[in-house]
Structures are given as C-alpha cells and as structure tokens.
Amino acid sequence: MIKSTDAGGSAVQVGAQSVYSQCITNHPRIIAVLGGTGNEGQGLALRFAAAGHRVIIGSRDAEKARTAAQQLNGRLERSLLEGSDNQAAVKAADVIILTVPYSVQRTTVEQVSAALGGKILIDATVPLKPPKVSRVQLPEAGSAVAAIQRMLGESVRVVSAFQNVSAHHLQDLDHAVDCDVLVCGDDVNAREVVVGLCGDIGMRGLHAGPIDNSAAAEALTSILISINSRYKSAGAGIRITNLPD
Template identity: 55%
Template sequence: MKKMADELPIIAIMGGTGNQGYGLALRWAKAGYKIFLGSRDQKKAILSAEKINELVSPVFPVIGSDNGEAADLSNIAILAVPASAQVSVADEIRDKIKGKILIDVTVPLVPPKILRVQLPQNGSVVARLQGHLGDEIQVVSAFQNIAAHHLQDIDHEIDCDVLVCGNKKYAREEAIKLVTAAGMRGWHAGPIENSAAAEAMTSLLLYINRHYSLDGAGIRISGKKA
C-alpha cells in the first residue's frame, strides 16, 4: 500500500540551492515529501524553494531555511555541498542530526582532471566522514553517479542505478526508498567503505560521456535471482 505523505520522513538538504541538492529536492517534493532546503543564506534558499514550488506545485510546499534549522527539523539529512565543504558543513549540523541518517552525495573530483579517479589516500571521502562523525550518525552514500541536470529534468527517466553504501541495513533501506521516490533503482552495495567504488565511478562515467559524446552514461546492475 502506498504510504500517506504524513508518514514520510521530513528531508533536509544541505546545499539544497546547488545543482545536485536542488535536483533531488524537485523530485522528492513532486513525490510528496516535506522538504527543508538548507543554505548558508536563508534568503537564497527561500528563492530556490519558491522556484521548486512553482515548477511542481507540491502537496507540501518546499521551505527555504538555513542549514542548521533544516537539519534540526528533519528526520533524514542530505549533504549536497562541494567536497571541499563536506566536513565543515557536516560539523556545523552535527548536533542537530544525532541519531539520524545523513545521506552524503559527495564525489571527490579534483579539477581540472575530473575524468581521472583521484580518491584520497585512505579511499572514500564518505567513509572518512562516517569515521569523523562516529556511530551516532548513520552516514549513507548515494547518488554519486547521477548527474544533476538529469535530476532537474523531472519528467525524464534516468538511465542509471544508484549504489547505496552504509554500515546499517535500516539506514540503507531508508535511502533506497528515497532513490525509488526520485525515480531510480537503488541497490544495497555494502558497508560505507564500498562508497569508494561509487565515488570513483563518477570519473569513469564522465570519461565515457566525453569519449562517446554521451549525455549521461550510467550504470545498471544486472543478474537473475539464483
């Protein structure tokens, strides 16, 4: 049975004014989720929220907020800021998301060579964030391989699966529900360290896009139940 909107978790998106966060907000608002769009500047978030409300006329209008308030009022927080700001923004909201799930979309691209995998020495930046925040916050990695412009094209079917990594099954399951709500297929892809594969995959997909002049190379998991 379809869940009533009131039972759906409240989502906060840190960096919700940016390319990836805005795209996710559009899709979840359309699917009936209550969204707080977070920003360092509440006025900027209000403008982005108004744009979404005009575009998709959601049952629950998206609310523009600062990152701290958005995190506080949410059940699930999304981290969608540049890799360089990943840890500082997570630290700013840390006290507001204790006991909650934090879905991190960060890819550690290092311009200008973004077609080359350049993970930090110890691997995944999302796993590193889980280590930094400790077990009181369940960090889940997702959406690294989904291009923002595809998310923002809301009626367009995205030809890419989503790898979902995290140490707790319940947290990955909540993230997979959000993947489904945004119109994609999500896969339990193991513990948080496995996020390194999704983070690295982005550069491969960008390379394939460039080499074959594609707009949105993606991955699909194949296989039949044994």
C-alpha cells in the same frame, strides 16, 4: 505524469509528457538537502517533493535557500519546498542529504554535527578536484564518505548514495532517471531506508555493502564524466544486470 500532494492532500501533476508515473510515497519524511541550491541538490529536492516528501533546502545563506525553494515551487506549481539555513534544516529533518562540493564537505558537516544525532545522513559527495574531474582522485583514507562516518561516530547513520546520478536527468521531470543507485553504509536498516527513498523517485537502490565500499561509487563518477565527454552524453548512469526480479 509525476504526481505529488500539498499539505492538504491535493494532487500535483508535473510534466504533461512524463514517461512514467511516480507513486506517492507511503512513508513521507522530512528531508533536508544541504547544498540544495546546487544542480544535484535541486534535482533531488524536486524529485523528493514530487514524491510526497516534505523537503527543506539548506544553505549557508538562508535567503539563497528560500529563493531556490521558491523557484522550484514555481516549477512544481505548488508550495512544496521551503528554504532555510543549514542548521535549521537539519534540526527539522529526519533524513539529511549532503550535496555540497568535496572542498566544503567536512566543514559543512562540522557546522551541523550537533543536530545530526540519531538521524540518517545521506552523503552524495564525490572527491572531484577541478580541473581534472575525469580522473579518479580518491582521498588517502579511501572514501570521502567513510571519513565523515568516522568523524561523526556511531550516533549518526551515514549512508553513501546518489554519486552516480546525473543532475541533468534529475531536473528533467518529464523523464525517468534510468539508472541504479549504489547504497553503502554500515547500518543495514539505514541503507534500507535509503533504498526505499530511491524507489520513491523512480530509481532502483541496491545494497552495496559497508561504508568503505563508497570509494567505488565515488570513483565511478569520474569514469562517468569521462564517458560523457567521449560519447557526448548529457549524463550516463550505471545499471547492475543479472539480478533476480
């Protein structure tokens, strides 16, 4: 059973048939999920709220964000999430997760860049270009996430993660998300924070090198989409084998 706490410390139980027990984090953070009204963003928001983090759903439309937060709170049966416009969400948070489509990735970051200084930005962007989403289409510069790090400079610690995690599985709180997460970034300490956050929601985060390596994770998403189509899967993931315990 997934358990969380509200502000008063009361336990929250999510999903009577859950297949694993998720521990409450010992390091609660304020996490803003930009694009939190989409499927991936909502899935991550649910998981992090259930793990004891304070979660703010961000959107260009504050009312849309508040509505999404209310709906997710209904699923959790507690008021654990809140919604606001992107700028307010970023200002209040110490960790920001970007889950917007590639087409608006850069403009979204530009709009909140003034509030990002000194914070960790987890970018889950995948450069998908419909309708051929099962074909790898990386930008000329290589990595969509690395381009954001170059744009923001060293004052913002950009980390790439969650590109290969199924939104379908994230939103199914009765089941563990059985996959690894490739975590790329130039700041090792920021990567370690994100690896810890992965563990908070039942996944294994792995240090996967500098931010330019994000190109590999971004490309893998199109491969997973192709595999899902071929094998009629709801959401294939990745697992790195032969690592020491």
